[in-house]
Amino acid sequence: MKAVLARRYGPPESLTVEDIPSLVPKAGEVSVAVHASAVNFPDTLMIQDKYQIRPELPFSPGGEVAGTIKSLGEDVSGFAVGDAVIAACRYGGFADEVLTTPDRLVAIPAGVSMEGGAALLITYGTTHYALRDRASIQPGETLLVLGAAGGTGISAIELGKLMGARVIACASSEEKLSLCRACGADATIDYEREDLRARVKELTGGRGVDVVYDPVGGAYAEPALRGMAWRGRYLVIGFAAGDIPRLPLNLPLLKGCSIVGVFYGAFATAEPERYAELREELVGWLAQGRIRPTITARYPIERGPEALRLVADRKAVGKIMLTTALGRASGTVGPLTADLTMAKG
Numbered sequence: 001m002k003a004v005l006a007r008r009y010g011p012p013e014s015l016t017v018e019d020i021p022s023l024v025p026k027a028g029e030v031s032v033a034v035h036a037s038a039v040n041f042p043d044t045l046m047i048q049d050k051y052q053i054r055p056e057l058p059f060s061p062g063g064e065v066a067g068t069i070k071s072l073g074e075d076v077s078g079f080a081v082g083d084a085v086i087a088a089c090r091y092g093g094f095a096d097e098v099l100t101t102p103d104r105l106v107a108i109p110a111g112v113s114m115e116g117g118a119a120l121l122i123t124y125g126t127t128h129y130a131l132r133d134r135a136s137i138q139p140g141e142t143l144l145v146l147g148a149a150g151g152t153g154i155s156a157i158e159l160g161k162l163m164g165a166r167v168i169a170c171a172s173s174e175e176k177l178s179l180c181r182a183c184g185a186d187a188t189i190d191y192e193r194e195d196l197r198a199r200v201k202e203l204t205g206g207r208g209v210d211v212v213y214d215p216v217g218g219a220y221a222e223p224a225l226r227g228m229a230w231r232g233r234y235l236v237i238g239f240a241a242g243d244i245p246r247l248p249l250n251l252p253l254l255k256g257c258s259i260v261g262v263f264y265g266a267f268a269t270a271e272p273e274r275y276a277e278l279r280e281e282l283v284g285w286l287a288q289g290r291i292r293p294t295i296t297a298r299y300p301i302e303r304g305p306e307a308l309r310l311v312a313d314r315k316a317v318g319k320i321m322l323t324t325a326l327g328r329a330s331g332t333v334g335p336l337t338a339d340l341t342m343a344k345g
Helices: 041-046 114-118 120-134 151-162 174-182 196-203 218-226 250-255 264-270 272-287 301-312 325-330
Strands: 002-005 016-019 030-038 065-072 084-087 097-100 105-107 142-145 166-171 187-190 209-214 228-236 258-261 295-300 319-323
Touching: 002 301, 016 301, 030 114, 030 325, 041 301, 065 097, 065 114, 084 114, 114 120, 114 295, 114 319, 120 151, 120 209, 120 228, 120 264, 120 272, 142 151, 151 166, 151 174, 151 209, 151 319, 166 174, 166 196, 174 187, 187 196, 196 218, 209 218, 218 228, 218 250, 228 250, 264 272, 295 301, 301 319
Parallel strands: 142 166, 142 209, 166 187, 209 228, 228 258, 295 319
Antiparallel strands: 002 016, 030 065, 030 097, 030 319, 065 084, 084 105
16 A cells, blocks of 8 residues: 655655555554545644654654545444545545544545545534634624635635624635635635735724634734734634744733634544534535535645645645545546646635
8 A cells, every 4th residue: 555654754855655564453443445635734744743643653644534444443333344434533644544443433424525525524623613612603793714715714714604604814815815705705805915904994894803713823813813803702723824923912801802722633532522513513514515625636645745845835725635546446536636736826
């Protein structure tokens, strides 16, 4: 089987693509034959030893996949060989096969593509938890999304609209903002060319936004916080810009707003029943067609390092998917993209 491997910590260019032995599940484990694997920003951090999860070297990045169950270890019930599943495997997904445990598997609903399934649990799961649980967003409230053209940002636009919010999307180019509008954003801000705080004030009639969804950090965090309404909630998702902002704590005091941390992985461990409840709702929305992950590019597993570089440099728009030979041969994934530059925004 082929796998993208991190044999040492470093940038995407340090990864190797190798043929390794097929995986054999131990008791309580499941082997999944991967058809599609989503590329996510945490993968770029994990390979550099900058993430909360630290797999033992060597390991393959890739935290969410879709495929079919290849084999079951002892004492595994509820699934059978050949079942189509989504796996939130944390890592190991940039490969033809991945080992995981049954609690990290979800059956793919009828009519849902492998790619749609692979794009769901981490990206949409994080956003769903952030908006539903941490922000308790309400119909009619205004949601400001930073980094809105990335996979996580697009999920925030889509779920924000589904939950009844007015969505203002922020990104760094007109091409990216065009995608945001196509995905349902009510208004957009080019924060490379426009004053973020001034535009927020203009678009909200001076009131400010109720919820900020921030997977970026960096220089735009403070003006976004200054643009919040009374009792607003600032959701800290991540720091794709690389810099962790140091925010003036007098701002939450003056605005009566909250800065709220969102750590989806820790939530799943600390509150498994609530995690399962939210996951069931999310999978139901996918099955009903109420959410539709935006797949903008597809590449073979062998080009995983190149795809990770695009995501690390914040040049990807929408969701990038890696596909295996099995996925392409079975017809469960779409056609490959000719050139990685097509994903750039």
